Amino acid sequence: MTPLARGGAVGAALVAAMVVPLATPSPYALSIVTLTLLYGYLALSWNIIGGIGGQLSLGHAAYFGIGGYASTLLFVQFGVSPWFGMFAGAALAALAAALIGYPCFRLRGAYFALATLAAAMILKIAVENSHGLLGGPRGLEVTLLRDAPLQFQHTRKEFYYAVVVVMLTIALSINYLLLRSRLGFHLVAIRNDQDAALALGIDITRSKLAAAMLSAALTAAGGTFYAQFVMFISPDKVLSANLSVQIAVMCIVGGRGTVFGPLLGALLLLPAEEIARRALGGIVGADMMLYGLLLMIVMRREPRGVQRILRDLWNRTGAPRSVNAG
Amino acid sequence: MSALLEVRRLAKQFGGLSAVEDVSFAVETGEIVGLIGPNGAGKTTLFEMASGFQRPTRGEIWFDGTRIDRLSTPAICARGLARTFQIVRPFGDMTVLDNVIVGAFMRAPSPKMARAHAATILAQVHLAGRCDQVARTLTLADRKRLEMAKALATGPKLVLLDEVMAGLTRVETDEIMEIVRALPRAGVTILMVEHNMHAVMGLSDRVIVIHHGRKIGEGSPAQIAENPAVVAAYLGGRDDADA
Ligand SMILES: Nc1ncnc2c1ncn2[C@@H]1O[C@H](COP(=O)(O)OP(=O)(O)OP(=O)(O)O)[C@@H](O)[C@H]1O
Ligand SMILES: [Mg+2]
Numbered sequence: 001m002t003p004l005a006r007g008g009a010v011g012a013a014l015v016a017a018m019v020v021p022l023a024t025p026s027p028y029a030l031s032i033v034t035l036t037l038l039y040g041y042l043a044l045s046w047n048i049i050g051g052i053g054g055q056l057s058l059g060h061a062a063y064f065g066i067g068g069y070a071s072t073l074l075f076v077q078f079g080v081s082p083w084f085g086m087f088a089g090a091a092l093a094a095l096a097a098a099l100i101g102y103p104c105f106r107l108r109g110a111y112f113a114l115a116t117l118a119a120a121m122i123l124k125i126a127v128e129n130s131h132g133l134l135g136g137p138r139g140l141e142v143t144l145l146r147d148a149p150l151q152f153q154h155t156r157k158e159f160y161y162a163v164v165v166v167m168l169t170i171a172l173s174i175n176y177l178l179l180r181s182r183l184g185f186h187l188v189a190i191r192n193d194q195d196a197a198l199a200l201g202i203d204i205t206r207s208k209l210a211a212a213m214l215s216a217a218l219t220a221a222g223g224t225f226y227a228q229f230v231m232f233i234s235p236d237k238v239l240s241a242n243l244s245v246q247i248a249v250m251c252i253v254g255g256r257g258t259v260f261g262p263l264l265g266a267l268l269l270l271p272a273e274e275i276a277r278r279a280l281g282g283i284v285g286a287d288m289m290l291y292g293l294l295l296m297i298v299m300r301r302e303p304r305g306v307q308r309i310l311r312d313l314w315n316r317t318g319a320p321r322s323v324n325a326g
Numbered sequence: 327m328s329a330l331l332e333v334r335r336l337a338k339q340f341g342g343l344s345a346v347e348d349v350s351f352a353v354e355t356g357e358i359v360g361l362i363g364p365n366g367a368g369k370t371t372l373f374e375m376a377s378g379f380q381r382p383t384r385g386e387i388w389f390d391g392t393r394i395d396r397l398s399t400p401a402i403c404a405r406g407l408a409r410t411f412q413i414v415r416p417f418g419d420m421t422v423l424d425n426v427i428v429g430a431f432m433r434a435p436s437p438k439m440a441r442a443h444a445a446t447i448l449a450q451v452h453l454a455g456r457c458d459q460v461a462r463t464l465t466l467a468d469r470k471r472l473e474m475a476k477a478l479a480t481g482p483k484l485v486l487l488d489e490v491m492a493g494l495t496r497v498e499t500d501e502i503m504e505i506v507r508a509l510p511r512a513g514v515t516i517l518m519v520e521h522n523m524h525a526v527m528g529l530s531d532r533v534i535v536i537h538h539g540r541k542i543g544e545g546s547p548a549q550i551a552e553n554p555a556v557v558a559a560y561l562g563g564r565d566d567a568d569a
Contacts, residue, residue, distance in 0.1 A: 192417035201403030
């Protein structure tokens with residue numbers, strides 16, 4: 001099977017899989033599925049700068065929070081539909097990514113990760129201290145209108161499920177197209193060897209900036225979705241360092257820099273986390289321990305992630321081996 | 327007509343160390359020029375300055391009518407001056423073809439055209455059979471070819487080749503020599519650093535010799551072989567008897 005045909009087969013299987021959860025009678029189960037897909041969407045957004053571009057951001061909660069707060073504030077203060085607020089949040093997050101990225105891109109490896117982590121922490125503390133406008137540590141509630149799809153809310157969970165499937169499809173398409181574009185080739189080259197990329201005429205800062213802004217904008221749209229889905233946001237939910245780490249780990253475990261890896265990571269880790277939470281009950285930080293453990297296991301076995309492990313299995317059992325790494 | 331590349335009284339100091347000192351030379355369009363000198367002579371440092379990776383301490387570099395010694399590396403590459411690295415730097419995760427596509431995007435307006443151009447370049451360096459191989463897994467000889475292919479894919483007028491034959495067998499060296507010899511006809515001028523005397527003497531129209539950062543000789547391969555200062559530098563320095 002050619003890589004394209006195989007991609008098509010995987011895509012078709014995914015679409016089929018997406019119809020199945022609608023048959024579930026339990027709103028709770030559908031909520032879990034919706035959240036899982038939201039994380040898949042976030043991991044795919046992170047993948048653009050963290051996976052394809054290889055710049056380990058540990059501050060993506062900042063963009064998620066910016067998206068949630070921007071649309072919610074515009075909605076409760078000025079009555080702007082969160083559908084529009086989503087774009088405002090995305091633009092704001094892209095701007096923030098440029099402001100954080102520009103001075104930090106010269107930093108390599110762990111220093112870049114630490115700088116993004118610090119930037120997100122500063123934002124969290126600032127929001128926690130802005131009692132008037134942003135509600136401080138208690139957060140903001142989205143005004144309840146019940147069934148108002150034009151205001152991005154509905155009492156039926158199927159509404160959110162449909163929206164997240166569309167968002168996920170968009171994120172998958174963007175990653176797919178990016179990997180085949182000039183910017184995508186530049187990013188992968190930068191991830192491999194910055195000096196060699198420079199020698200081939202690549203403007204490193206501009207490429208990283210473009211990737212970081214796109215990644216942040218998509219992440220922010222996820223933040224708006226989350227605010228509408230839960231109808232409530234607070235700094236500890238949408239701006240926490242844990243969230244930043246979760247997103248990055250999902251992408252890395254699944255397979256950074258690939259199209260389906262980040263989604264795969266979310267499909268594996270979120271249900272695992274949910275099961276662990278039930279089994280272990282009240283142990284604080286059990287979810288983070290699980291993330292650390294799974295990260296260690298997968299990275300020891302195959303640094304390119306679970307998608308690579310599955311792919312090797314597929315190649316061994318089925319179709320003639322393809323050496324194309326695309 | 328003015329030279330394609332002109333280096334004027336160029337100097338580079340690293341702290342107290344004078345790596346390049348008062349070096350001037352020119353390369354004309356269509357030439358193959360060899361740059362030789364013992365280890366640590368300053369050859370790579372010259373390339374680093376010409377490609378924008380290092381700023382000269384003194385002096386000027388002119389390329390194709392513009393002064394380039396204050397330009398960024400991508401800007402120099404865009405003007406048509408490309409380089410290879412002495413220690414090759416493939417994009418290890420990517421396939422051979424994808425490596426070269428990265429360079430081809432310098433001029434190609436679309437991914438499709440970049441791919442087509444990259445395929446042409448790979449055929450030129452006899453690497454077409456390895457298109458789908460992941461670059462990390464290549465042999466040294468193939469890595470050297472890939473290094474050249476990446477630079478050539480950017481559509482340069484001048485390529486600086488830094489020891490693309492080092493560490494290769496005689497047969498592999500001869501293959502690369504054939505590739506280099508064909509480049510001027512394809513519109514690519516060559517300035518190459520090489521320790522392999524068989525290759526330098528066989529390929530170069532002109533040879534420039536530097537020693538301890540200074541230019542100590544320049545001329546045809548035959549003239550250089552008989553130049554007493556050059557012979558002294560080599561007898562006192564590196565043993566290239568095998569070449
Ligand atoms: N970045 C640097 N910082 C300090 N010293 C350097 C640097 N780069 C080169 N040098 C020194 O400058 C001198 C010239 O080095 P260069 O690499 O240009 O030599 P070369 O002629 O290319 O030698 P070789 O044939 O071994 O490749 C050497 O003494 C080297 O140690
Ligand atoms: Mg050198």
